[in-house]
Amino acid sequence: MKVEFSKYQGTGNDFVLIDNRNNIIDANNFTLIKKLCDRRFGVGGDGLMLLDNASGFDFRMRYYNSDGKEGSMCGNGGRCIVAFAYHLGLISETAKFIAVDGEHEAKIIKTENGVQVSLKMIDVLDVELGDDFYFLNTGSPHFVRFISKHDNFDTFTEGKKIRYNNRFAEEGTNVNFVSFQDQDITVSTYERGVEDETYSCGTGVVASAISASFKTGRNQFKIKTKGGHLEVHFRKTNDTQIENIWLVGPATHVFTGTITT
Numbered sequence: 548m549k550v551e552f553s554k555y556q557g558t559g560n561d562f563v564l565i566d567n568r569n570n571i572i573d574a575n576n577f578t579l580i581k582k583l584c585d586r587r588f589g590v591g592g593d594g595l596m597l598l599d600n601a602s603g604f605d606f607r608m609r610y611y612n613s614d615g616k617e618g619s620m621c622g623n624g625g626r627c628i629v630a631f632a633y634h635l636g637l638i639s640e641t642a643k644f645i646a647v648d649g650e651h652e653a654k655i656i657k658t659e660n661g662v663q664v665s666l667k668m669i670d671v672l673d674v675e676l677g678d679d680f681y682f683l684n685t686g687s688p689h690f691v692r693f694i695s696k697h698d699n700f701d702t703f704t705e706g707k708k709i710r711y712n713n714r715f716a717e718e719g720t721n722v723n724f725v726s727f728q729d730q731d732i733t734v735s736t737y738e739r740g741v742e743d744e745t746y747s748c749g750t751g752v753v754a755s756a757i758s759a760s761f762k763t764g765r766n767q768f769k770i771k772t773k774g775g776h777l778e779v780h781f782r783k784t785n786d787t788q789i790e791n792i793w794l795v796g797p798a799t800h801v802f803t804g805t806i807t808t
């Protein structure tokens with residue numbers, strides 16, 4: 548079978564995208580999805596998204612981690628699938644789509660290098676404030692720990708320890724490490740389902756910015772990741788309720804091709 552795909556990246560978090568409005572891919576064929584994400588035997592990516600039809604919406608986003616399993620919400624993936632829908636001619640300046648965590652809206656701005664996508668994330672209704680960590684769900688579960696600096700910090704080793712500790716081993720969690728540079732933050736992330744450090748994680752950056760607001764009282768952050776810069780802003784109604792959360796950054800088409808499966 549020949550499968551047409553496009554490869555996108557959002558601050559280095561990279562994805563295989565397939566227009567599945569004609570059901571060319573069986574959404575439960577996890578072996579095929581894992582193979583397409585494989586960097587040696589497939590296209591390669593941190594994850595894969597199927598763009599499906601959804602009544603009442605511009606499209607449905609179905610997200611899989613590179614292990615082939617259906618994941619929870621992916622923020623960078625959400626921004627990339629909006630850019631994909633824009634390039635397919637399915638949407639123009641705005642989008643309304645449905646994903647595993649519910650409804651999302653997005654705004655697209657054309658830039659010199661491609662497009663910038665602002666993605667509205669689900670409200671955060673509960674934040675666990677631990678002794679030296681924050682734990683919250685921004686569409687995906689995120690553990691957040693602040694560190695003094697990122698120089699030589701081993702995100703993979705430290706992240707993996709937390710992801711596989713007694714509390715998280717079964718369900719898994721994504722793990723973020725955050726350091727401050729004046730008003731801004733740097734975030735590195737170990738991703739569940741990729742089981743590695745990725746260059747950026749959208750839902751992780753959102754969780755990190757919300758956690759940083761407990762330390763600074765601010766509701767807007769510029770964030771540096773290994774793969775580029777993102778921005779997050781939100782409204783905090785009380786200490787654990789955060790709404791109107793927006794993740795903003797570039798979403799870039801890398802290449803389009805056909806793979807024989």
Ligand SMILES: N[C@@H](CCC[C@H](N)C(=O)O)C(=O)O
Pocket residue numbers: 560612617618619620621622623624687688720721738739740741747748749750751
């Ligand atoms: N890369 C993602 C996060 C994807 C979700 C995740 N790995 C999971 O299923 O836990 C992002 O940009 O948010």
